[in-house]
Amino acid sequence: MTVRTELQPTFETVAWRWMRYSGILLIPLAWIHVLIQDVLVGVHRIDIDYVAMRWANIGWQVYDILLLAFAFAHGMYGLRQVAVEHFPKARRWLSVVIFLLWIVVSIIGAVAIIAGARPELA
């Protein structure tokens, strides 16, 4: 006989599911970004005017905000998983440091995307 038990979801089990959901979403989101910027356009044609032109379009701003939110959270949670597995005794402070780094870099990136490029100051 199989007994099914319902466990109260914890932060770790919710995060486990979200690593899979965000990962699936990131396949189109990140792949299209890499395909356009790295393969089709290429770094030799990217400059501040190009970034300004892209972020003048609200659609690309939303796209990049979503990419920043999902890709960076996914990556930083993954780093935290690897880090606490290798250094279980430092679990608490590793989690705090990685969380703070995630918040700070996310805010910096989001401010830049929303405020846009300033090619006139370049």
Place this chain on the structure above:
Amino acid sequence: MAAPSSATRTTLTGYALYKGREGQYAFMLHRLTGLGTLLFLIIHILDTSTVYFFPSLYEEAIAIYRHPLFMMGEIALVFSVIYHGVNGLRIAILDLWAPSKWTINFSRNTVRGTLFLSLILWAPAGAWMFYTMLQHSFPDILRSIGLGG
């Protein structure tokens, strides 16, 4: 810096000694490509943010990306993003919708499949990026083999 904890040593020697074959290689490659992509992502978010915070620095930042060595790194990055996505999709599908399929044999076959699919998707993108790198950094090499320039 203190010596690595015994748990760390156990994990690292575990990576080397555990004979998990395909499943273990996929696990290690998934971590390696994920951490590599994350390292690039942190640098990429911060340098792109200069377009708003320090606009005069952006040109210098993008010049680093145009260096042939960095471009070789970008070709590796594209493989990482493709492999991490394909293998991640394998993990997500098995975990969320078909956990009973997590058997050794099925796992080994799907690991080979994900690597094959990743290489197929990466080859044209990597080749094109390598060509653009030669075009900008070593046009003479392209001319000498009769590929314009």
